[in-house]
Amino acid sequence: TALLEIAQLDKSFETPKGVTQALKDIRLSVKEGEFITVIGPSGCGKSTLLKIIAGLDTQHEGVVKLAQEQVSGPGIDKGFIFQEPRLFPWLTVEGNIAANLSLKDATIRQRVQELIRLVRLEGFEKSYPRELSGGMAQRVAIARALLRRPKVLLLDEPFGALDAFTRSHMQEVLLDIWQENKTTMMFVTHDIDEAIYLANRVVIMNARPGSIKRIVSIDLPY
Ligand code: ADP
Ligand code: ADP
Numbered sequence: 001t002a003l004l005e006i007a008q009l010d011k012s013f014e015t016p017k018g019v020t021q022a023l024k025d026i027r028l029s030v031k032e033g034e035f036i037t038v039i040g041p042s043g044c045g046k047s048t049l050l051k052i053i054a055g056l057d058t059q060h061e062g063v064v065k066l067a068q069e070q071v072s073g074p075g076i077d078k079g080f081i082f083q084e085p086r087l088f089p090w091l092t093v094e095g096n097i098a099a100n101l102s103l104k105d106a107t108i109r110q111r112v113q114e115l116i117r118l119v120r121l122e123g124f125e126k127s128y129p130r131e132l133s134g135g136m137a138q139r140v141a142i143a144r145a146l147l148r149r150p151k152v153l154l155l156d157e158p159f160g161a162l163d164a165f166t167r168s169h170m171q172e173v174l175l176d177i178w179q180e181n182k183t184t185m186m187f188v189t190h191d192i193d194e195a196i197y198l199a200n201r202v203v204i205m206n207a208r209p210g211s212i213k214r215i216v217s218i219d220l221p222y
Contacts, residue, residue, distance in 0.1 A: 006064050011059075138170060
């Protein structure tokens with residue numbers, strides 16, 4: 001059975017200029033452990049789709065189920081990575097990863113240590129965000145999103161702000177995480193090379209807003 005099930009998903013925005021249909025009749029089924037990348041030109045609705053799955057936007061029509069349950073809001077079963085890391089500047093690396101949980105708790109401390117190893121930030125536990133490179137900061141954001149072992153990791157152009165070298169390094173870090181943790185990944189990008197390199201299945205969205213009837217997905221030999 002599918003981990004993520006989307007059917008007849010419609011989403012429109014009302015603006016002073018009128019109604020924009022961002023998503024129309026979207027249908028998508030994702031199995032546990034898949035690495036899905038979503039590509040399509042700017043404005044086709046990629047971010048909107050991801051935010052709906054994340055439960056960050058609940059104003060839509062249709063079925064959006066994660067582990068058989070209709071998504072009704074954000075929660076620990078979903079991890080979200082934005083283009084910018086959005087770290088707390090007043091917290092250290094380990095503080096940012098633990099977020100609102102206490103590092104005084106041995107279980108949490110151990111989990112944070114484990115994640116620091118996973119994203120290869122050993123030695124930077126006590127560093128502050130201003131002391132980190134862009135790639136390192138994004139690794140902290142990934143670790144934070146994984147803290148409570150979400151069923152799915154949702155990534156919205158997470159490497160879009162990074163230089164080419166760092167970006168390719170981060171792709172390897174992410175693939176390692178996927179292979180080690182078997183976390184289901186849903187990764188939005190407008191970079192077709194990145195989409196094809198990372199995914200075991202590429203989802204392609206139509207260019208024209210409102211004209212999206214069916215999205216196409218292509219399985220890649222992994
Ligand atoms: P993408 O991520 O593929 O670039 P988006 O999901 O951001 O596309 O946007 C899809 C469509 O919805 C676009 O036409 C965009 O202008 C519109 N849209 C997105 N967010 C809003 C919003 N908050 N208010 C009004 N329109 C929006
Ligand atoms: P990333 O690809 O994660 O951005 P970089 O290519 O910037 O990493 O750096 C590679 C390695 O160099 C890092 O993993 C880290 O060990 C070290 N490094 C990078 N920036 C700093 C820094 N500001 N202070 C100390 N070490 C750093």
